[in-house]
Amino acid sequence: MTIVAAADGSALGNPGPAGWAWVISDQEWRAGGWPRATNNQGELMAVLDLLRSTESRRSEPLHVLCDSQYVINSVTKWMPGWKRKGWRKADGKPVLNRELLEDLDAALRGREVRFEWVKGHAGHPLNEAADTRARAAATAYQQRREPDAGPGLIGTGAVRGAQPAPVPPPADPAHAETDPAVPTPALFDLLDLASEPTSSGTPTSHSALAAQPVPNPDHRTEVVELERTLLDPAVRGDARRLDELLHPEFVEIGASGRLRNREAIRAELLAAPALEADCEPLSVLTLAPGVVQLVYRCTARVDGESRRSLRSSVWERVDGVYRIRFHQGTVEV
The missing domain is CATH 3.30.420.10 (Ribonuclease H-like superfamily/Ribonuclease H)
Incomplete structure (x- = not known):
């Protein structure tokens, strides 16, 4: 039929x-x-x-x-x-x-x-x-509210289609902190790992996240590779490369809860000691046309010890090139 x-x-x-x-x-x-x-x-x-x-x-x-x-x-x-x-x-x-x-x-x-x-x-x-x-x-x-998504297709249970995208954080960090109708932005940081205490407990498995398949269209693969590029100590210390990768309105919430704009994080990255880090993708989602969210586990070497954190980055396509716009990190314990 x-x-x-x-x-x-x-x-x-x-x-x-x-x-x-x-x-x-x-x-x-x-x-x-x-x-x-x-x-x-x-x-x-x-x-x-x-x-x-x-x-x-x-x-x-x-x-x-x-x-x-x-x-x-x-x-x-x-x-x-x-x-x-x-x-x-x-x-x-x-x-x-x-x-x-x-x-x-x-x-x-x-x-x-x-x-x-x-x-x-x-x-x-x-x-x-x-x-x-x-x-x-x-x-x-x-009106800054969720739309009625509808029942979907009868008899299929959860709908396979793309989920309604969340409201992106505004460019103004002060507004992001004070407006309760706008979700907290999600951005990029490794610096706070050096100041976080090492957990003595057993790491959480986060099996629900790990079980999610990572889609593999070219533009999503590109975002994963760009995130890994940003974890490269040579890139993090290169002002020109940072300027190419960081969105003009980039904002970040670090693992310590600090909110920093593009200028602050750029200066800190250039001045920070190099950290060896790796990216383990957990999910890659298209939130809107030209906007991709990457959720991943980051493992970094700090003073000879491994520190793990869960991270979420939002990359936006600007003039045909993806640039990181938001990042958020939470230490995994």
């Missing part, structure tokens, strides 16, 4: 608070979004999440109703050429929304999918339902 679904996206400001949704029926639908994204990103994510959510029924044809010519042309006409050119357009410029498009390309493989353009806001029941839920998700992010 063919699965018929409508997929739609919405952005309040474009870019601005954005939402996406797909609808099969009033009993089967799903929605999510981001605090800041574009309408096209919402449209792409709606289709991507629909494909992921219906993976358990991949043997059934999928008929996608979509009012975005951009999405339909991207996946049915332009993508093969973009891939041949290394994800560049005919004029040589990088393709926008590459991460979402790469994930869509992977999700479409082996699936029988037909796209049909429908005119938006023209009374089509499924399209109107998807539009309403996408706008509701965008409005929720505008």
Whole structure:
């Protein structure tokens, strides 16, 4: 039996608070979004999440109703050429929304999918339902609250699609500390390890984290390698390399709970003694287009002793290059 679904996206400001949704029926639908994204990103994510959510029924044809010519042309006409050119357009410029498009390309493989353009806001029941839920998700992010994610696909239990992304921390560290509606930022530090006492207890296994598979699309692998680069003592002592890797709005919460901005951590890294450290990835998640979170276990050698910590970094793609924007670390005991 063919699965018929409508997929739609919405952005309040474009870019601005954005939402996406797909609808099969009033009993089967799903929605999510981001605090800041574009309408096209919402449209792409709606289709991507629909494909992921219906993976358990991949043997059934999928008929996608979509009012975005951009999405339909991207996946049915332009993508093969973009891939041949290394994800560049005919004029040589990088393709926008590459991460979402790469994930869509992977999700479409082996699936029988037909796209049909429908005119938006023209009374089509499924399209109107998807539009309403996408706008509701965008409005929720505008109001700094979680959107209604919906029931997902009947009979599949937990939905496989991407989870609604958390509100990113603001650029102003003072605001991050005082605004209770905004989650605490997550960032990068090894310096506090030198001042942390060594635990005499048995290390926690953290088996729940360790059991999570690490996805391996190219852009996620790139983030893992960049994190390892930042752990290299030679890089940490190189002002030019630090400037390339640290986002202009980088902020960090260290293991001791200290909050530091880019200038402070840059100065401390350049002045700190070199530390030997390793990165053991535990999970790599795409939070939003061009935004990837890496959770990993860090093992560092401090005064000849091994110190372990659990760390979370957020990397943001800026002008085609990933730069670390947030980091947080907690000593593992």
